[in-house]
Every structure is written in C-alpha cells, then in structure tokens.
Amino acid sequence: MSRTQDVVEDVQRLILDGGLRPGDRLPAEKELASELGVSRGSLREGVRALVVLGILEARHGDGTYVTSLDPATLLSPLAFLADLPGDHSSLHAVRAMLETEAAGLAALHLTDAHVARARRALDDMARALVAPRPDSERLAAADLAFHQAVADASGNPVLAALLHALAGRQARHRVWDEMPEIAGDRTFEEHEAVLAAITARDPDRARLRMAMHMVAIEDLLATTSTDGPAPRRRNLAEATTAR
Template identity: 40%
Template sequence: MAVTDEAILKIKEMIISGELGPGEKLPPEKELSERLGLSRSSMREAVKALEVIRVLDVRRGDGTYVTSLEPRLLLEAMSFVVDLHDDDSILELFQVRRILEPAAAGLAVNKMTPEIVQGLREQIESVNDETDVEGLVAHDLRFHSAIVDAAGNSYLSTLIESLSSHTVRARIWRGLTQEHSVSRTLLEHRAIVDALERGDGELAQALTTVHISGVEQWLRQAAEASRGN
C-alpha cells in the first residue's frame, strides 16, 4: 500500500473510532504525523487528498477540520478509497478504454487539421507544475475527448465519454498518490499529438495504449497491495 494511502486509512480509523468527530480540528501536522508514525510529507499529501474528496476542510491560517457531515455520509465519502482498490469493475472499464481509445486515435489521424493540432497543443500548454490534480484530470478528459471527437464517429464518442466519466475518481487518486503525475501526463500527451500531426496512425494508437495502460497498471498494483495488507 502506498504511504499516502496508509496515512489516509489511519486518519479514517481515527474518524471511525470517534477520536476525530465531524467539525473537529485535526492536531497540528507535526503532532499528527508523529502519532501515526508517518512522515510529514506523507501526512501533507494525505490531507490534500482528503480535502479533494471533501472529508477534510483546510482553512488557511486556522487549521484543518473534519467536515461537518453526518458520520454515515462522511464514511461514504471515504469509501471510494477502498472501492478503487477492491472493485474489479474499475479495472474492466480501463481495459475497455485501452481497446477503444487507440482505435479512436487511429481514426482521428486521417482527420487532423492544423487547427485541431493547435487546439490540442494549447490544451497541453495550459497545464504546468502549479496545476492541481483536479485541473490535471480536467485537462486529461478534454484532451482525450478532443481526439475522440476528431475521429468523427458519434457512437464511439458517446461510448468513450460514458466510460471516461466512470474513471474520473481513479484518475484523481493516481494524481494524488503518484509522483510526477503532471509531467508524465503532459509528456505522453505531447507524444500522442506529435504522432497525430505526422499522420502516423500506428504510433498514435500505440502511444494511446501505453498512456491508458499506465493508469490501469497503477490501479492494478494498488489493488494487489491493498489486498495483501
């Protein structure tokens, strides 16, 4: 299990046990990291992740609080961490994406225009190391959607859009728990656009397959690690 995941689950245990209640303030970062036996950097990443899924409320200059939700709702909000690790249906969705999206890239290569290529490059350039994980995933969704739309098959576009909408949480979680997620994603996106611009359909398909497989492989490893604990 990733260190960040471990920190998240330990904070969850504090909430379940009643040690931390809805609306209560977390101990200072140093104290909490020492109590849980984790590094401050891991604790910081865990807090950031829990803020994204609305379990924690970080108030600048004040501290970090458990959100004021009913305990049942609070635990439901956190349950997706476990779901991502244990639910094989998420892996199956990525397997289908890995089949369909490269095919869409192969269709799109014959319909690339300078305007479409420029639009894809502008999307990539709008993201940088300061972009948060939600912003990165939003870019990822727009980028893939633009390529699928360029393929010109409305049925394929609708099908892939439906699949992608069910993989957002997994993509956010990978961005939160895996190092260099922004730079890796942008590097892979640039390579795909380069292949599309050159008209190299086979390479565009291969690069898209590798790109999607990266998330699938991370998710598979996370699931195996979780089940081993």
C-alpha cells in the same frame, strides 16, 4: 413486467417506428396515457425513466419532448458505470481499445481545431505542473480535455460519446490527487508523443503511442487501488520515480 416498463418500451417503439421524432413534443398526458392503455401515474413514472435515459426532456411549463437522440446524450448514463468503486480492470481494457482506435482514426480525420484543442490541454497541464503546488483538479481537467479532443478528432461520434462516458472521472481524480508528481511528467510526455503521431498523420504510430499510454494509466490506477497489493504499489512507485 411493470406498467412503467410498458410505458418505456411503448414510447421507445413509437420513436423507432417514426411516430415520434427527435424534437417532437409528446401528446398531452391524458391523450398519451389513453393511447398506451396505462394510468396517468404509470405514464408519469415511465416518462421520468425516459428522461433519465436521455430519451425525453421535460421542459418546465412547456411539456415533454424527444431529445436529439444524439450518441452523447444516450450514452451518458454509462458514466455511472465508469465511476462505480471496485475493480475496473475489465472496463479499462475496453476503454484502452477504444482510445487506441480513436487515436488511429484521429490521425486520419483531425482538423486544425482538434489540434488546437489538444495543444491547449497540453499547455494547461504544463502550466499546472510548474506551479509551486500541484493543482490536482486542474491536472485532471487537462488530462480529460486532451483525451476528449483526440476522441472527437476520430470523426466517429459514437466512439467519441463512448469514450466521453467511460472517461472514469473519479479514478482520474484519484490518480491526480494521490500522486500528481509521479503521474504528471509521465502523462505529459505520453500525451505529447500521442499528439506528435496524430499530427504526423501516422495512424499506426498514433495507435502504438496511445496503447503505451493506456498501459501506463493501468499501472497508475493499480497503485491507487485500495484493493491492490502493497508490494506492487511500492515497487511501481519506486520504478516510476526512477525514470
């Protein structure tokens, strides 16, 4: 094990044992290196790794601090996994399960503020869809905003943080870039159905509507995959257009 990895694990242990708490400033570099039994160079490398992980925050001219350690910060590195190129079928299956449960929980825990956020996202998508030329950036942003509103309405910050990290921004933009007309009306209608079930405070129906929506997303992702077979892409596009 490298000395840098030792630093990472030792600082994590200090946090877990209560020696360092969220918001605490790390001791001076010389003092901490001596305490951990490592060189100052190894300490710096370990600290840089912990900053990337969202565990520490370097403040220019003010030292290094333990972050708030909230789920959103600690889980954000997962976004890199979601945006890696390749077959995302397994990742999408996990996201579908989480999105479905989030919708069910949202039906039980939503507030007026959450409803307003989801409605704004739907309104933004509607305006983008009637524009003379589809704006894929705007459509993707509205799509993401709706799902984030539902995730936050679940009342579970860890679940919401996981869904924010696994949002798959690159894949989402690919769908909207390549087929805004096909994805647009279909996605808007499905979002409307999900929100209607949530605002009716019907968790079973909300889960069902979100599950159906996630299957539709899986189909759309398949049509934009460079690895997907051409016949499936052509047939799905024809079937979707015929709706």
